[in-house]
Amino acid sequence: MLFSIVVHAAPVQNQGADTALRFARAVLAAGHGIYRVFFYRDGIHNGSALSSLPPDEANIPAQWQALAAEHGLDLVVCIAAAVRRGMLNAEEAQRYDRSSSNLAPGFELSGLGQLVDACLQSDRVITFGGRS
Amino acid sequence: MTLHTLNQGPANRSGLESCQRALQAGDTLLLIEDGVYWSLPGLPCGLELPPQVQLCALEADLQARGIASLAQPVDDAGFVDLCLCHERIVSWF
Amino acid sequence: MSGKSFLIISRSAPYGSSAARDALDVALTCAVFEQPVTLLFMDDGVLQLLAGQDPQPIGQKNLNAVQQSLPLYDIERLCVCRASLDARGLETQQLLLPVEAVAAEAIAQLIAEHDVVLSI
16 A cells, blocks of 8 residues: 655654654555655654754654665655745755755655645555644 | 544643544544543543544553553554555544 | 545634644645645634634734635635534634534544545
């Protein structure tokens, strides 16, 4: 079966980001596929290249990156939600005349259409929320 | 048949109430994160499930919070299985 | 690409968080992709539909304007949870748009009628 995972929860502040990651690992371990992970609302912070944690704490963005590298996951961050919150890739940094970018490698910025497409292409869609 | 997940605990009663309103026979309610507190055995004004709704709770969240739960514990692989055997998933948060 | 029916559940009041606007954005995107979409307003989400909003003093865009454009995008099925209206002392006549008031017992059926349910 093909899953898509929608993440609204930001790492650190909400457990939802970590639950989503564990769920993604369990899907892959069971031999199923993940069509896309779509990060929306504060979930865009999962794509940060700058998350810096003590070594004994989980770096969720780094773990998404590692999982994506191993399994070829499509990690899509909602572009409208991201740029509003200061999460930019090099192209958007240039467009908005910002001095630096901070979207981690392995993540891409794209529109909400990618969420609808993920729902259409997947057998199951599950959302991991924070709170409102 | 729908799988419902609830991640809000007793501090957010409307999450539980809305979720309960949306349950029907054949559905499963999986408590995750702070939602597992709804399965505390002594909780007054707790869960009121319609007949033929299965109640589960994510094992890792029960263990993390030290909860001896009334719900059927489910591990991460079981969570995925629940998604497979229901047609859609509704997340309450 | 095969089509699917979408149900978007919106449970947050407007303006205090971005959730109401974010839910509308998803609904509009579904419509742009020509997928049938139903909006279900529950809990404080019913407050989004109160007429007479003027968020100009708080520097936000008026959600009523976006809501009024929903029929233009063929988003014609707007449902509100009757119990949520009752709990806030509201009636459908006080709302900006014509809505279908759904009884508590019918919420589960509404969910079961849709292929994909997105909560925002």
